[in-house]
Structures are given as C-alpha cells and as structure tokens.
Amino acid sequence: MTSADLLDPEVLSRLGNLSFRARSVVEGFIAGMHQSPYHGFSVEFSEHRPYAPGDETRILDWKVYGRTDRLVVKQFQEETNLKAYLVVDASASMSFGSRRLSKLDYAKHLAAALAYLMLKQRDAVGLLTFDEKPRRYYPPRSVMTYLNPLLSELESLQPGGQTRVGPVLHELAERIRRRGLILLFSDLLDDPSEVLSGLRHFRHDHHEVLVFHILDPLERDLNLTGNVIFEDLETRQRIGAQAALLRRSYRERVREFLEALRRGCRQHSIDYVLMDTSERFDRALFEYLVKRRKIGG
Template identity: 55%
Template sequence: MTQYLDPETASRLGRLDLVARLVVEGFITGLHRSPYHGFSVEFSEHRPYMPGDALRDLDWKALAKTDRMYVKRYEEETNLKAYLMVDVSGSMAFADGDRMTKFRYASCLAAALSYLMLRQRDAVGLVLFRDGLVSFVPPRSVSSHLSVLLRELTAATPEAETSMSPAFHDLAERLSRRGLVVILSDFLDDADDVLSGLRHFRHRGHEVLALQILDPRERDLDFRRSDTRFIDLENTDGASITTQPWHIQEAYRERMEALLARYRRGCAEAGVDYVLLDTQTPFETALSRYLVRRRRLG
C-alpha cells in the first residue's frame, strides 16, 4: 500500500478519489515505521455529556454499552476548520518531459489532505486562486463533502497569470473563525508580496502551512538539449526565448536559490510552516508536516 506515496504511481490511478484513499491508507500503514509513530489520525464522533446539553442529542446506544453519557458531535463542533488553497495559474501546468505537472501533484496532494482531514472529523474547504480568488468551497466535516472538493479540483485548469497577494489578503479578510490555511503553489511570484499575504493570515490568528511545489528542472535548469525554447506559461501573448541552457544556468540557479532562501527566512519570521517539495517528493513528506501542525492545534 505504501507504494502509492510515490507521486507517479499514485497519479497513474487517474481518479482523485482513488488517489486520495490509497495515498492516505499507505501513509497510515507507514506511520508505525516513521518518527511520527503514535500520531492519531482519528477523532471521536462523541464528547462527554455536559450539564445543559439537550437530552435529544444523547447517544443512547453508547450509554447502554458503556454506562457513560455521551452526546454526538455536530458539524459546528468540529475539531478544526481547514482551507486548502490551490494555485491554478498557468505556471502550474509545467512539467519536464513525461513527469506529472505541478498542478497534478498539487491536486493529488490536496485530495489526500482532504481525505485525511475528513477522516479526522475536521472541516475542510477548498479555494482555487490565480490573480485573485477563482472559487471558494466552504468547509464542511461530513464525509460526503469529499466528492464536492474533488469535483472542483478535477474541473480546474491551470491558466493565466499569478498574483498571489490579492487572493491571500481577500481570503484573510473573509475568514472569521481561526483555522488552518494550507497553500499549494509554486510561489513563483514577488516574494515580498507573497510574504505580506502570509503575514495577513497570521495576523488574523490562522495557522499557515505553505507547500511550495516545483518541478526538479525549475531548481537546476539542467536541460541537456542544445537550443531550448522557454515559454512564459502565464503570458497570453506566448512570450518565449530560445537559448542554450548552460549559458544562463549559473545565474538562474543563483536567483532561484535566493528566492527559496527568501521564502524560508520570511516564513520562519512570520511563524509560517514552509515546506519545499518537487513533483518527485513522496506525498508522506507533506502529510507528515500537516500532522505535526495539526497536533500543535490540539
């Protein structure tokens, strides 16, 4: 089962519902062999009866079995409200060769996170964004909500330009109750603007998990071809440049590493949990970091 933690293996399953279930089941199977052994991935559907609770909410079957009084948990009493923000801008469509695109990786990971959160009885919502908010699915904690989230992900197409900051500021102002915001993006945008948006979430009391997803070639520009055409995926005019990659490789790597260092430093200063992934990184890396963040929230 743990083989489905490999992105390429999971992606070949096709349907996101299969990906979500098998990735999470593989993750749980592997937990006992990992440093995260002992982490709970289940939460009770009940809580102890308290004076003032309506008797109609009492679970009589539980009372008969345990001789203890419990009431059923309702959706508004859910453990956590989580919001998955998925970047659907044009740059997310990139993939080198036959690799999966960044958007496909983000979709599979978002599907797995949704499945895991709902399994924990947490409420999860979905936000798609480009240069602003594209769609918003409010969080719910019922298991049937998974199909709603996956339909939205499946229908999405990465296109057009990125401007992350307006989407972050807009959502930060919309969310009234504190929760967990998980962002899945390549973060190929102005770092200062992005970090300003992340700080806005923190200022509003939200926990933030930033998952930066890149293709391996975007980090090293290690293309073996001679003349290579680079196309701006977010420019509707189809702007491009043809060059020999090794002529610009060193300067490119320096700028890319500077950008990543800026995000690492800025997120640490803001109290944002930052994780750098590429499309070959096993899904368990992000799922484990989510569990760590979730445990801190109680």
C-alpha cells in the same frame, strides 16, 4: 502493490480517479507509519478517545485495538476541532511539468488527500481556488459526504490566468473571517515580498498557516543541455539560450528566491514546506499532522 507504492506520484497517477487516489495516499500513509521516519507518530481521529474504566465494552473499537494494541472507544459527537482551508493556485504556471504530474496535478493530489484525512478526523475542511483572482469557494464542513464536491471541483480544475499570489491572498484573508488553518498549495512564482505580505495578513488575523511550495525538479536545477527555447506559460514570451551558460546564475537566483521565502515565513511563524513533484506524498501529510498537533484540538 505496497503502501509505499501508493505514495509515489508516478505510480499513483496511473490509478483510478482523484477520489480513489486520495484515499490510497491516506491509507498508504497510515499503513506505513510504523516505518521510519514516522515511527512513533500516530494519527488520532477525533471519533476515538482512550478507554477509561466504566466505559461500556460495546463501544470499544476492536479494529483499532488489533492494529495498535490500544483500547479506544468510539465517540459519536459531531463537534469539530478545526476549520481548515485548502487554497490551491491554478494559475497558468502551475501547468508546467517535466514528469507525469504537473505542479497543479501534484497540488490537486495533495489537497485531495489532506481533505480526506481531515474529514476522517472530523475536522471541517473548505476549498478556495485562484489564479490572478479568486475562483471558487467552498466553506468548511466536517461531514464525509462533503468530500465528493471538493474532489469534483479539484478534478475539474484547469490552469489559466497569471500569478498574483500576494494580492489574491489579501483578498482571501478578507473573505475568511473565522480563525482556522490555511494550507496553501502554490509555486509562489511572484515577488517574494508580495507573497509574504499576503501570508502575514492571515497571521495578523490569527490564522495558522502551512505553505506547500510546489516546484518541478527541472525548475530547481535547470538540468538541461544544448540550445533551449524557454517559454513563459503565462505571457507566452519565448527566448532561446544555451542552458549550460545559464545554469549557474539560474540556480543562484532560485536559491535566493527560496531563501527569501523560507526566511520570511520563519520570521512570521508560518510553516513552509518546499516540495517537488517527484517527491512522495507522505512528507506533506506528516507535515500537516505535525502542524495539527501543534495547534491542538
């Protein structure tokens, strides 16, 4: 199995538990970073710094040298550079999936992989889950042993409740007082103005924000034929229609919805990443590392 295979949702979903998958995604990503499109971009772990004349050779990390031809020394201080909050939408709409992974499954894998990557970098990471109201909160910590309770919570997370992204983000912004990086994983199936209002609350409080907007490919293009029964996963309301007759207007509505979110995020310096559940996980990790580099630490 190649490093690329470990980044494929369809392949990864057949392997082990969430802990194994999270580690596989990160290790596969790091192993493949010399390949396009990530050539020249490196993952810098805070336990290393460049070698300087006078440093003791016993603290050189020869494994890193063997991989990268760079001399670095191990650092042992426990100081933390960043506090990150993984905010995961577990509302009922996240249960939808036309592929092996539902939107919630995909969000869990992304959040788990990012938690592992952050802890490898000695950054502090916390977790918040929500539907129409906040569910669980794990405050940020920077020790690798914290990965186990985070992944246990993610693995047991079940979808339920209606989507109220905007109001819940306001509640969470009031709860999170220490400045940090907010990473939101959601389908954002709510009024865009409400969603953007909640995201702006975080920016007003001087948080950095990175949004992973997760949709199923079928939600984006409505690639169906014949008579179809559509069911709202939150209200259970059903309606029958000819898919072909709806497709053009549906796609236009989706385009307008996505553009409103993109434009609103751009206006308020919020990083927005649209992903669907067929995409490899490496793009999300790369977007995080770009954001991490921007904010320093």
